[in-house]
Amino acid sequence: MAVFSRGFGGRARESTPDLPPGQFLTEDFPVLSAGPTPEIDTAEWEFTIRTETGATHRWDWDQFRALPSELVATDIHCVTRWSKLGTSWRGVSLDTLFEEVDSSYDYVMAHSYGGYTTNLPLEDLLDGKAWIAYEFDGEDLDPEHGGPARLLVPHLYFWKSAKWVRGLVMMKDDEPGFWEQNGYHTYGDPWQEQRYW
C-alpha cells in the first residue's frame, strides 16, 4: 500500500493506452549513454554477425545501405521513464541481415563502437521486430542518438537498442551485457516494468 504525499496533486494525468506503466510522455529526445559519444566515420564502419562456427557475415557502409530498407513508425520507451510516441525511423530489418546466417544458438550479444554491449534473445530480433536504423525523422541519425547506425528494438526498453552498433555475436546462453551487469533487467519488457533486477 502506497503512502500518500501530502499536497501532491500530479499533473500529467493523461492516460494513454500506448504508455507502459510508470512511463511519461516527452516531446524531446533525451540521451542516455554510459560515456562520451563516439564519432564513427562511415568509411571505416562495418557491421558483422558472427556465429558459433566462427563464420562472420560482414557489411561495409555501402553494402549495408544497398540492402532493402524499411520505414518504421514506432513508440520508444526509456528505462529512465520517458516514452516518445510515433517516432519515425529508417533501417534494415534484422530479418534481411539474418537471411544467410545459420546458427542453432538462441541468444545474441550486440556490440557497439565504444565497447557497449547488450544481450537479447534471437527471437526478439526477428519477424519484423528489430532493425539496424540509420535515419531518424528523415535525417541521418545524430551521433548522440547512435549514428551512423543503431539497433532498434522498440518493444524492449531503449537501452536494448544499442547505439553505434557494430556487430552481433550468437550466444548459446543468455549472458548479461553492459547495463544488465550494472543493475538493469536481463530482458527489459516495458509493459512488465522489467527495469532492474
Added chain:
Amino acid sequence: MTDWLVGTITHVRTETPTGRSLTIAVDGWPGNLAGQHLDLRLTAPDGYQAVRSYSIASVGADPSVQLAVDKIPTGEVSPYLVDDVLPGDQLEVRGPLGRWFVWTPEDTRPIQLIAGGSGIVPLVAMARAHAASGSAVPFRLLYSVRSPQDRFFADEIAALESETFRVDLVYTRSTPEGWPTPAGRVTRDVIEALTLPASDAPGVFVCGPTGFVEAVARSLVDLGHEPQNVKTERFGGS
C-alpha cells in the same frame, strides 16, 4: 528487485534560488555507494503516481539519504520537492540503483569530477566518500554553476577541500566580484586549464544536464582521455 520503502522527510534546506536539499529517513534503507541514485515515487490522494530518479548526495550505511533537487518550472515532480514538501511528509523510494557511475575507495586512480548544476549531487557523494575513507588519491572537482548563489552544498564542498581534494568553480552567467575570469561556459580550453590532464589517466565522472555532459565528454575525448575512463550521468533536459 527491492520494494518501495517509505521515506519521511526529516530536513529541508534551501540551497539555491531554485533548488533544495532534502534529508529523508528511509525505513529499511540498505545504504548506498557514492554515485548511486534512487527512484522516488509520489502518490496523490486519488492514487495517481509519479516516479522520477534522483542521485544520492549521501554515502554509506546510514538509513537516511540526502537528495538535492533543482526545480524545472514546467515539471511535475521537482516543483513539489523544491517548493512544497515539509519535514514530516512522506513519500516512497526504491534503491539504491546503478552500479556503473560509482566510486569506491578501491579505485586508486586520480579522479576528476565535473559537474553542471544539480549534477553535483552524485559527485558530492564521491567527494564525501573520498574524505571519509582517508584515501590519498588526488581528487579534483570542476563545478559549473550559473552564478555564485547557484552552488549546491557550497559550505560542505568548501569544507572538504584539502591537500587531496581541489575545487575549481566556473560561473556561466555572473561571477563573484573580483573573479579573475569573465562568466562563460565550460569549453575545451577551460577543461584543459582546470582539470587533471589525460596523461595522468584519471578516472573522470561527468554529471549534469544532457547538453552539458555531451559537450564536456566530447572535449575530454578531444583532449586525449580514453573514452572508457570517462563515465557520464545525464539528468535530462538540454
